[in-house]
Amino acid sequence: MRFPLALTAKIARHIIKHKVKRTPKFAMVLQLEPLHTCNLTCTGCGRIREYSTSLKDMMSLEDCLGSAVECEAPMVSICGGEPLIYPTIEELIDGLLHQGRIVYVCTNGMFMRKKMKDYLAKDFTIAREPLVQQLLAEKLITEKDAEQIRAGKTDKKVVISPSKWMYWNVHIDGLEYTHDLIVEREGVFKECVEAIKMAKILGYQVATNTTVYKETDVKELEQMFEFFSSLEVDGHTISPGYDYDAAKKDMVSRLGKKPEDFFLTRAMTKQKFKDIQKWGERFTIFGTIVYQEFLAGKRELTCTAWAIPTRNIKGWKAPCYLMTDGHYAGYQEMLREVKWENYGVVDGKARDPRCENCMVHCGYDPSGALGTNYQSGDNWKNIKFNFGPKPKPYYAGREVKAFNGVSIGKGHLAEAKAAINSPRALANGLVPQAAGSCGGTSNPERDDLLAKIAAKKSE
Numbered sequence: 001m002r003f004p005l006a007l008t009a010k011i012a013r014h015i016i017k018h019k020v021k022r023t024p025k026f027a028m029v030l031q032l033e034p035l036h037t038c039n040l041t042c043t044g045c046g047r048i049r050e051y052s053t054s055l056k057d058m059m060s061l062e063d064c065l066g067s068a069v070e071c072e073a074p075m076v077s078i079c080g081g082e083p084l085i086y087p088t089i090e091e092l093i094d095g096l097l098h099q100g101r102i103v104y105v106c107t108n109g110m111f112m113r114k115k116m117k118d119y120l121a122k123d124f125t126i127a128r129e130p131l132v133q134q135l136l137a138e139k140l141i142t143e144k145d146a147e148q149i150r151a152g153k154t155d156k157k158v159v160i161s162p163s164k165w166m167y168w169n170v171h172i173d174g175l176e177y178t179h180d181l182i183v184e185r186e187g188v189f190k191e192c193v194e195a196i197k198m199a200k201i202l203g204y205q206v207a208t209n210t211t212v213y214k215e216t217d218v219k220e221l222e223q224m225f226e227f228f229s230s231l232e233v234d235g236h237t238i239s240p241g242y243d244y245d246a247a248k249k250d251m252v253s254r255l256g257k258k259p260e261d262f263f264l265t266r267a268m269t270k271q272k273f274k275d276i277q278k279w280g281e282r283f284t285i286f287g288t289i290v291y292q293e294f295l296a297g298k299r300e301l302t303c304t305a306w307a308i309p310t311r312n313i314k315g316w317k318a319p320c321y322l323m324t325d326g327h328y329a330g331y332q333e334m335l336r337e338v339k340w341e342n343y344g345v346v347d348g349k350a351r352d353p354r355c356e357n358c359m360v361h362c363g364y365d366p367s368g369a370l371g372t373n374y375q376s377g378d379n380w381k382n383i384k385f386n387f388g389p390k391p392k393p394y395y396a397g398r399e400v401k402a403f404n405g406v407s408i409g410k411g412h413l414a415e416a417k418a419a420i421n422s423p424r425a426l427a428n429g430l431v432p433q434a435a436g437s438c439g440g441t442s443n444p445e446r447d448d449l450l451a452k453i454a455a456k457k458s459e
């Protein structure tokens with residue numbers, strides 16, 4: 001079947017339990033941000049800009065685990081910042097798994113191999129030697145790494161072990177050239193690919209996490225799916241990026257440009273995602289079939305942002321992962337206090353102007369699972385989709401020229417930095433070389449970069 005039975009059953013049980021109890025609003029996925037510090041400064045990153053913090057500003061392990069208990073979401077997506085920087089990330093993952101949650105670790109991939117080497121070294125026995133040999137043969141670890149692994153790890157610290165309840169969810173926004181330009185560091189795509197290969201050899205589950213922007217080349221997206229499918233990645237999360245930010249109004253009023261010059265509007269999103277169901281036949285795209293129909297412009301959905309709450313150092317962020325109108329001390333308090341009827345788009349009308357172009361998964365994917373805009377036949381469609389055959393790995397994807405940037409000797413950071421430091425970027429209040437976007441926001445600087453990529457490709 002398309003998704004593992006145990007995971008599907010756990011989520012179905014959760015929904016049925018609350019439907020029987022007639023709970024009006026409940027959590028499906030907790031977006032947990034233990035910290036906002038990151039080792040990268042991706043162009044357009046909303047998180048590192050909105051919450052400019054240092055390592056000392058982070059949630060305690062107890063708060064992290066307590067927030068999952070508090071909202072009872074069966075799935076927890078640990079994001080940030082870069083969650084692998086969180087000093088007790090191993091204990092956090094372990095604690096959430098012990099609570100019976102499905103855990104997604106949303107990472108930029110740079111520290112994955114280190115964490116997996118720790119796993120191999122922990123209680124090393126000769127039985128693991130074939131794995132070490134395979135990793136050496138594939139050049140995913142060095143001889144020195146192998147020696148350290150064989151020496152073993154004797155401390156009591158827990159490690160991140162493979163589990164059917166856990167996914168590495170690796171941020172990938174395109175093939176090498178595009179991705180490294182967006183994350184503003186050469187070599188990141190290559191590191192992600194090596195980390196994914198190592199994870200698959202060791203038996204971890206891996207997903208990729210992609211945000212689609214106005215300049216995203218849909219053809220490149222398909223090649224990206226083909227390439228990662230050939231690496232036997234288990235699934236793909238994909239969501240449209242958009243911007244509701246004050247920067248939008250500012251750019252429009254000062255520069256006299258139309259919003260659609262910069263941002264992915266609803267119409268553009270539908271155009272970009274018109275083939276998502278075809279992609280879903282070839283690749284394991286995460287998300288409900290109903291949400292995919294919504295993205296393709298075939299139906300409307302009502303925003304259910306309360307079902308994917310975000311918890312961070314400041315509290316429960318309302319109304320959603322993208323917009324911040326306040327933080328609350330408790331999940332139930334947030335459910336009670338927020339005027340949910342003031343958000344989202346209903347019958348084509350935005351209840352809040354900032355929601356106008358939003359079709360992001362954290363607002364609308366749960367709507368599909370919860371049946372908030374039920375149409376006859378939806379249940380059968382969902383069953384057919386979930387229980388249908390899982391798309392097979394596309395091994396011909398190995399032929400995709402995924403390494404089309406720095407690894408073939410084309411450094412490009414200078415161009416990225418120039419764009420970040422452009423008069424337009426600075427006029428928009430961007431701190432030089434320190435922008436970024438975890439979680440689906442876009443901005444003109446990012447669009448500038450992506451336009452440059454497109455121009456470069458057509459040279």
Ligand code: SF4
Pocket residue numbers: 244303304305319320321322323343344345354355358359360362363364
């Ligand atoms: S429509 Fe989008 S921006 Fe508006 S509340 Fe829902 S998720 Fe947030």
Ligand code: SF4
Pocket residue numbers: 038039040041042045046047048080081082107108171183435436437438439
């Ligand atoms: S988008 Fe980039 S800079 Fe922002 S948190 Fe994610 S990896 Fe870090």
